[in-house]
């Protein structure tokens with residue numbers, strides 16, 4: 001695998017540089033359900049540096065959305081408890097009052113969701129909704145807010161914003177609504193944007209526009225991005241680091257390039273190999289046997305054990321997120337001895353040829 | 359999945375000629391041209407892929423292919439015959455050979471019916487054999503899709519998404535169809551089990567000689583499993599050819615842009631920066647642009663593209679395209695995207 005150049009420049013600095021913007025430590029969320037208390041996520045540890053773009057990946061139900069929501073303390077009604085710390089620029093959100101959180105949300109951290117229609121209020125114009133966010137958090141005048149809104153709509157690529165600013169959400173296409181959501185989330189200049197599957201509902205050509213916009217905005221305004229997605233391609237296009245979750249836990253944390261080329265956790269490796277992009281056309285696709293254990297019956301020890309082809313004696317012990325060197329972390333005690341295949345292995349013909357000529 | 363390549367000259371299992379499907383909008387004021395003049399054949403034993411963005415008309419074609427809706431104009435022949443010309447009874451029998459499976463297995467399964475009952479249902483409706491014979495066939499179908507016998511007694515909520523999709527496939531198999539239209543059948547599944555379901559489709563094709571029309575918006579999936587692929591835009595095909603050709607030597611600017619827009623899970627050393635980001639979104643099929651329908655987003659559009667509808671032509675053997683300029687030698691050669699391995 002030594003043929004390609006090393007990991008993208010800049011990613012290392014993000015890790016070892018100044019203190020992180022966001023530092024999540026031991027985060028866990030519990031819910032009340034008819035069957036008792038469920039631990040939906042636990043022992044979540046990660047950092048995001050100022051301006052860094054981090055992808056959170058994993059399959060449905062592994063806890064990505066819950067993690068995003070819990071950072072903002074936007075938890076559903078049957079929420080039963082939160083463990084750990086959420087340190088943002090020195091403040092622990094876990095011990096902030098609801099009022100303090102309201103002042104932070106939208107201003108210093110913003111979040112956008114998969115379905116922009118449900119996040120926009122159908123009875124107000126898009127201009128009003130964006131300007132309101134600004135007026136809630138700052139003491140700008142109505143005119144200033146409107147001027148800033150126009151500027152922001154232009155910034156997110158809405159053509160002729162002076163015509164669109166007084167439109168209602170239903171008058172816009174899906175891609176335009178997502179741009180409006182991005183405009184609303186950025187209007188107060190947040191330090192962190194949490195985007196939960198922001199392009200899943202969009203067509204691939206529109207997805208490419210939105211991802212380009214997110215990348216561009218994070219680069220020019222130094223806004224950190226936490227991008228939640230199940231699509232490893234989206235992460236590879238947009239982020240520099242990738243955090244993989246499984247069954248409510250972080251199981252791997254590495255730069256995108258490291259994770260794709262040489263994953264350290266058997267689950268990450270399995271996911272990569274199951275992608276049709278990377279296996280020869282018409283060949284058999286590898287898959288991961290079994291299914292994610294349900295929250296109600298989580299096994300003790302390694303949560304991936306029942307599906308892992310490398311499971312042995314020792315895997316029934318609780319797995320810690322281990323330091324794998326160079327800022328990488330992995331929740332598998334066997335990581336050093338397993339030589340797991342990544343995206344380029346076994347090298348498919350066109351991909352291998354491309355690497356070899358570089 | 360190579361049976362088709364061996365005998366390309368036999369009668370196609372489906373031929374579609376000048377197909378048009380129109381809908382009234384709900385306020386009845388306008389007509390949606392969901393499918394507007396599409397021509398293609400599906401060859402026996404092949405997997406024919408259709409890709410396109412949402413609203414391009416893929417599902418509408420799929421439903422028309424199995425006569426869940428009738429064409430507004432044009433013809434669809436099954437094995438050279440027009441099913442609409444058959445007697446009512448013959449038509450009902452005939453339809454069993456042409457099945458369709460949709461994206462959401464939850465919508466296809468009744469939550470109050472056991473898995474076995476769901477799989478038995480089409481056999482009962484078709485009054486196949488006696489009840490013992492029907493049960494034998496239903497259990498055989500479950501076995502075919504790799505579900506253990508005890509699953510027959512379970513209910514849908516006790517199954518995972520991938521398992522439910524297997525049940526839906528088993529249901530379609532009970533009537534021993536010749537062709538199955540698969541509409542976004544893996545879109546709702548998690549990536550670690552998509553492979554399982556795609557492998558199952560390949561196995562069933564090999565063992566039962568099935569033909570598939572595989573509809574998806576996912577390029578990686580379509581190029582993995584199809585022999586030939588058609589690219590759809592605003593109710594029309596813009597390109598059709600062998601998958602390798604379309605994925606590696608695309609002729610139409612829309613195909614080129616679509617391939618380039620696909621996010622690829624590759625490390626930075628292997629990705630190219632020169633991606634083509636199309637401006638704007640797909641126009642409304644109520645009032646599509648004149649001339650070439652792609653011209654409002656095409657980076658190469660010329661005045662001719664507004665005035666004249668590009669002809670649907672076979673530019674290379676078996677490789678069709680609708681673009682005035684697709685044969686120009688210097689037509690976006692550098693914009694050629696990296697190939698899907």
Ligand SMILES: Nc1ncnc2c1ncn2[C@@H]1O[C@H](COP(=O)(O)OP(=O)(O)OP(=O)(O)O)[C@@H](O)[C@H]1O
Pocket residue numbers: 031032033038040058059060061062063064065066067076077078079230295
């Ligand atoms: N209000 C709730 N009460 C009980 N359990 C919940 C609640 N919300 C989420 N969960 C459970 O918590 C787990 C994590 O959910 P989460 O929504 O974070 O998943 P996700 O990774 O975002 O999945 P997806 O990719 O499907 O969006 C799931 O098992 C889910 O069923």
Ligand SMILES: Nc1ncnc2c1ncn2[C@@H]1O[C@H](COP(=O)(O)OP(=O)(O)O)[C@@H](O)[C@H]1O
Pocket residue numbers: 381382383384390391392410411412413414415416417418419643
């Ligand atoms: N029953 C219907 N009534 C009105 N319009 C419809 C109906 N079904 C589909 N359409 C319209 O036809 C076009 C093509 O739809 P569809 O075939 O579902 O596209 P795809 O499957 O490619 O996403 C869309 O504009 C859609 O809104």
Ligand code: SF4
Pocket residue numbers: 265266267302303304305306308309310311312314315319331332333334335
């Ligand atoms: S701890 Fe054991 S079971 Fe878990 S991922 Fe590592 S090898 Fe597999």
Ligand code: SF4
Pocket residue numbers: 610611612650651652653654656657658659660663668680681682683684
């Ligand atoms: S006919 Fe013109 S507008 Fe249409 S795809 Fe070709 S160059 Fe573009």
Ligand SMILES: [Mg+2]
Pocket residue numbers: 064065066196
């Ligand atoms: Mg989610």
Ligand SMILES: [Mg+2]
Pocket residue numbers: 413416417
């Ligand atoms: Mg559809």
